Amino acid sequence: MTELKNDRFLRALLREPVDVTPVWMMRQAGRYLPEYKVTRAQAGDFMSLCMNPELACEVTIQPLKRFPLDAAILFSDILTIPDAMDLGLYFETGEGPRFKKPVRTEADVEALPVPDPNGKLDYVMQAVKTIRHELNGRVPLIGFSGSPWTLATYMVEGGSSKDFRRVKEMMYSQPQVLHQLLDKLAQSVTSYLNAQIAAGAQAVQIFDTWGGVLSPACYREFSLNYMSRIVAGLTRENEGRRVPVILFTKNGGQWIEQIADAGADCVGLDWTIDISEARQRIGNRVALQGNMDPSVLYASPAKIREEVSRILEQYGTGAGHVFNLGHGIHQFVNPDHAAVFVEAIHELSAPYHQ
Amino acid sequence: MTELKNDRFLRALLREPVDVTPVWMMRQAGRYLPEYKVTRAQAGDFMSLCMNPELACEVTIQPLKRFPLDAAILFSDILTIPDAMDLGLYFETGEGPRFKKPVRTEADVEALPVPDPNGKLDYVMQAVKTIRHELNGRVPLIGFSGSPWTLATYMVEGGSSKDFRRVKEMMYSQPQVLHQLLDKLAQSVTSYLNAQIAAGAQAVQIFDTWGGVLSPACYREFSLNYMSRIVAGLTRENEGRRVPVILFTKNGGQWIEQIADAGADCVGLDWTIDISEARQRIGNRVALQGNMDPSVLYASPAKIREEVSRILEQYGTGAGHVFNLGHGIHQFVNPDHAAVFVEAIHELSAPYHQ
Numbered sequence: 173m174t175e176l177k178n179d180r181f182l183r184a185l186l187r188e189p190v191d192v193t194p195v196w197m198m199r200q201a202g203r204y205l206p207e208y209k210v211t212r213a214q215a216g217d218f219m220s221l222c223m224n225p226e227l228a229c230e231v232t233i234q235p236l237k238r239f240p241l242d243a244a245i246l247f248s249d250i251l252t253i254p255d256a257m258d259l260g261l262y263f264e265t266g267e268g269p270r271f272k273k274p275v276r277t278e279a280d281v282e283a284l285p286v287p288d289p290n291g292k293l294d295y296v297m298q299a300v301k302t303i304r305h306e307l308n309g310r311v312p313l314i315g316f317s318g319s320p321w322t323l324a325t326y327m328v329e330g331g332s333s334k335d336f337r338r339v340k341e342m343m344y345s346q347p348q349v350l351h352q353l354l355d356k357l358a359q360s361v362t363s364y365l366n367a368q369i370a371a372g373a374q375a376v377q378i379f380d381t382w383g384g385v386l387s388p389a390c391y392r393e394f395s396l397n398y399m400s401r402i403v404a405g406l407t408r409e410n411e412g413r414r415v416p417v418i419l420f421t422k423n424g425g426q427w428i429e430q431i432a433d434a435g436a437d438c439v440g441l442d443w444t445i446d447i448s449e450a451r452q453r454i455g456n457r458v459a460l461q462g463n464m465d466p467s468v469l470y471a472s473p474a475k476i477r478e479e480v481s482r483i484l485e486q487y488g489t490g491a492g493h494v495f496n497l498g499h500g501i502h503q504f505v506n507p508d509h510a511a512v513f514v515e516a517i518h519e520l521s522a523p524y525h526q
Numbered sequence: 527m528t529e530l531k532n533d534r535f536l537r538a539l540l541r542e543p544v545d546v547t548p549v550w551m552m553r554q555a556g557r558y559l560p561e562y563k564v565t566r567a568q569a570g571d572f573m574s575l576c577m578n579p580e581l582a583c584e585v586t587i588q589p590l591k592r593f594p595l596d597a598a599i600l601f602s603d604i605l606t607i608p609d610a611m612d613l614g615l616y617f618e619t620g621e622g623p624r625f626k627k628p629v630r631t632e633a634d635v636e637a638l639p640v641p642d643p644n645g646k647l648d649y650v651m652q653a654v655k656t657i658r659h660e661l662n663g664r665v666p667l668i669g670f671s672g673s674p675w676t677l678a679t680y681m682v683e684g685g686s687s688k689d690f691r692r693v694k695e696m697m698y699s700q701p702q703v704l705h706q707l708l709d710k711l712a713q714s715v716t717s718y719l720n721a722q723i724a725a726g727a728q729a730v731q732i733f734d735t736w737g738g739v740l741s742p743a744c745y746r747e748f749s750l751n752y753m754s755r756i757v758a759g760l761t762r763e764n765e766g767r768r769v770p771v772i773l774f775t776k777n778g779g780q781w782i783e784q785i786a787d788a789g790a791d792c793v794g795l796d797w798t799i800d801i802s803e804a805r806q807r808i809g810n811r812v813a814l815q816g817n818m819d820p821s822v823l824y825a826s827p828a829k830i831r832e833e834v835s836r837i838l839e840q841y842g843t844g845a846g847h848v849f850n851l852g853h854g855i856h857q858f859v860n861p862d863h864a865a866v867f868v869e870a871i872h873e874l875s876a877p878y879h880q
């Protein structure tokens with residue numbers, strides 16, 4: 173394999189010294205970039221873009237051409253696994269993802285296959301390989317998956333939800349059915365991420381977008397428990413390097429100690445917690461990723477620099493910080509503001525690493 | 527005034543001894559009740575129901591006829607103040623509230639009137655008086671308002687929002703304009719709640735539905751700060767009794783110490799925090815209200831009782847607990863399950879008050 177020219181991101185995840193704080197942005201390949209919209213239009217619908225390794229590679233690389241980012245992230249969707257389970261994923265304009273066959277009963281759960289990552293999901297592995305080749309060692313490539321709980325919410329609700337009525341009804345009324353579903357999803361996510369790692373992903377992140385809608389006890393039982401199992405089953409070394417794992421639970425600020433103990437290398441933070449408090453509570457057990465409110469990118473360059481500076485100061489000196497937004501970059505952000513953000517991090521963080 | 531026959535709710539808010547833990551449910555007068563739907567249909571649209579004191583009284587009383595609740599809450603909407611500011615509130619089916627004239631500029635903010643609670647909002651005061659008369663001392667009546675930040679989100683966005691793009695853009699780019707708006711709203715909410723108290727509200731709750739989408743620093747500056755100012759301006763005694771104030775920030779679990787220090791008598795909790803942890807962190811400074819996940823009401827009566835029992839045990843012995851859901855009751859809940867919930871609290875809490 174080609175030698176990695178910029179390994180700041182991987183080093184920071186392992187709390188090793190770096191010259192400046194590395195940065196990437198969740199959803200950095202996306203609708204805020206005009207060039208993304210061009211490729212997206214060329215692909216047709218959203219899943220066709222995900223399923224075309226050449227085009228997925230193209231949009232993965234696009235933000236790296238504009239900004240000095242320290243990592244690339246595979247362009248894909250969190251719903252590839254349920255899609256490969258034949259639930260009939262489709263996207264309704266303005267409505268988000270939908271499933272033709274939601275999962276509602278024990279029989280539905282039993283009928284679900286655990287997809288072979290090198291079968292129906294092989295397009296993802298082809299995209300990983302294509303991107304690695306195209307990156308040519310410039311920066312590391314991040315693979316990812318949705319968490320079992322987050323995937324289950326979409327599968328049971330049949331799409332996005334505001335109140336999670338059906339999945340919570342299942343959780344409180346038929347917990348054993350939900351556990352069976354989550355178990356199948358944990359198996360699927362483990363083999364899916366291991367296949368991404370085998371194909372060339374140099375770090376992986378598990379997105380638990382909806383863990384924060386649970387009570388503390390339910391979060392442990394129905395979300396963190398399964399993420400922890402996945403982490404235990406992952407290939408942690410490849411190409412002679414550690415493959416770090418990041419766990420990100422949106423609205424999980426109250427539970428970061430428990431997340432830090434789940435076996436991963438890094439806890440992703442949204443913006444509802446001060447990173448100084450997070451570091452104090454977690455100590456140096458794991459690295460921290462985050463945590464600027466993505467909406468700051470609507471403000472002036474001066475304000476963006478001010479917020480970057482504040483977060484760098486809050487984290488303080490020493491290794492173990494990967495800068496990021498606290499959630500995906502919004503579609504209406506001016507790309508020039510993303511440039512200010514990325515450059516400010518590199519420029520303003522140097523003093524913290526001397 | 528008629529003597530209050532059941533004052534458990536008021537006593538618990540002041541951390542005074544009670545025989546059993548009092549309970550009410552956020553949105554207890556609402557769409558999950560068939561009789562509500564009948565009255566709603568009779569009224570025409572939603573705001574017509576709010577604006578008709580007789581019908582608002584009728585739906586306020588409806589849940590009390592079914593369940594032995596320990597408080598009534600004024601039936602109204604959190605957007606009555608912006609509506610009285612002439613922003614053209616209307617409700618689009620399935621879309622939630624909308625404003626014809628959203629507030630976007632400094633000029634928009636300057637043009638906003640501070641509504642006279644006994645002028646355009648007099649229908650609310652008439653409803654309070656009508657309900658008090660109808661309650662005839664059975665249980666206390668709660669008045670309420672949205673928090674300035676929460677009202678501002680609707681006014682600036684022009685309705686509900688997922689990403690709070692425009693209000694956050696204002697917050698980060700033109701904070702002085704947002705402060706001017708919040709200042710006007712804090713004045714309006716203060717006089718609105720004081721008028722409700724004068725009309726007969728025996729406790730008031732401020733609903734900060736959207737404080738949890740802010741960073742810790744922004745929450746303090748743009749939400750808590752204004753709630754604290756309101757609390758300082760409220761009439762705290764009426765009819766020879768203390769008028770307790772409850773602050774409820776959804777997704778505010780990370781900031782409960784600060785909320786507890788804002789001058790109110792009680793902190794409302796959603797279900798993402800263990801009430802045992804909340805009590806430990808806050809001590810006996812204020813009472814706590816909450817905090818069962820409303821989705822538990824989709825489960826079996828046995829499971830509902832189990833969850834009630836768990837929360838009672840978590841709070842432990844001694845005064846200062848008002849039982850509630852962690853958010854409004856869902857529209858698809860079976861009313862019989864709400865009955866199980868309310869009865870379980872009275873039945874199972876007695877040992878904690880001996």
